[in-house]
Amino acid sequence: MESYxxxxxxxxxxxxxxxxxxxxLWRSDNEVLARLEIEKxxxxxxxxxxxxxGLLDGAFQSTIALGSLIDKENGVCNxxxxxxxxxxHDKIEKECYAHVKFSRDSCKEFGVKKYDINILNKxxxxxxxxxxxxxxxxxxxxxxxxxxxxxQGSLVxxxxxxxxxxxxEKHLKQKYRSF
Numbered sequence: 001m002e003s004y005x006x007x008x009x010x011x012x013x014x015x016x017x018x019x020x021x022x023x024x025l026w027r028s029d030n031e032v033l034a035r036l037e038i039e040k041x042x043x044x045x046x047x048x049x050x051x052x053x054g055l056l057d058g059a060f061q062s063t064i065a066l067g068s069l070i071d072k073e074n075g076v077c078n079x080x081x082x083x084x085x086x087x088x089h090d091k092i093e094k095e096c097y098a099h100v101k102f103s104r105d106s107c108k109e110f111g112v113k114k115y116d117i118n119i120l121n122k123x124x125x126x127x128x129x130x131x132x133x134x135x136x137x138x139x140x141x142x143x144x145x146x147x148x149x150x151x152q153g154s155l156v157x158x159x160x161x162x163x164x165x166x167x168x169e170k171h172l173k174q175k176y177r178s179f
Contacts, residue, residue, distance in 0.1 A: 018042055021058035027065045032100040034062035036119075043094055050091045051128065059098035059117050063135070066100065066115075077138060078113060084132025092128060093121050103132060112136050 017039055024035040036058040038046055046052040060080055096119055103114040113135050119128040 018054040019057050019061075021054045022061055025062065025065045030066075030102055032062050032065040032098075034058065034065070034098045034100070035095070036062075036098055037095040046094060050088060052092055052094075055092050055096060055119070056128075059100070059119055059130070060133070062098045062100050062117075063115055063133075066102070078135040079138055080133050080135045082132070082134040083130055084134075085129070087129040087131070088127075089129075090121075090125075090127045092119055095122055096120060096127065097122070097124075 021036045021038055022034050023037050026033045036055050038052065038054055042054070046055075063078075099118045099120060101116055103116045115130075115133040115135070117130040117133060118126050119130075120126055
């Protein structure tokens with residue numbers, strides 16, 4: 001997978017060891033399955049998280065296998081900017097799988113792509129569901145800001161909106177530190 005991460009480096013991102021979690025990829029035209037695993041060096045560190053950042057980012061990185069994350073020739077990279085829904089069923093394990101597919105209501109208007117990702121344990125049980133991940137193309141430019149959209153300053157990265165859950169706290173078996 002080193003060639004995979006060299007592709008990232010040649011365009012936009014230089015991932016450190018904590019974020020180089022993709023070990024293998026399988027793909028079809030509309031779906032990707034990625035085996036994710038953190039290095040043993042970080043096993044103890046990962047125990048403090050429900051959603052270990054390197055594994056979660058590895059799931060996002062696996063969207064490149066759908067052929068739409070990086071356009072190296074034009075210096076364009078699609079960056080996730082919104083997740084509509086996150087369902088956490090259990091802690092992400094040190095070795096897991098990310099199943100990525102285009103969302104049913106994916107719209108390609110304005111270059112926005114929409115994905116759904118399920119993170120599964122090695123037995124196929126769903127640990128986390130990420131629904132409605134929107135990504136948008138940004139273009140690399142040689143300036144102090146590094147990455148900008150086609151139109152300078154037009155990219156809005158995110159807006160936090162918290163909604164109260166109807167799920168009762170007594171049903172949660174939270175034994176991990178918040179993320």
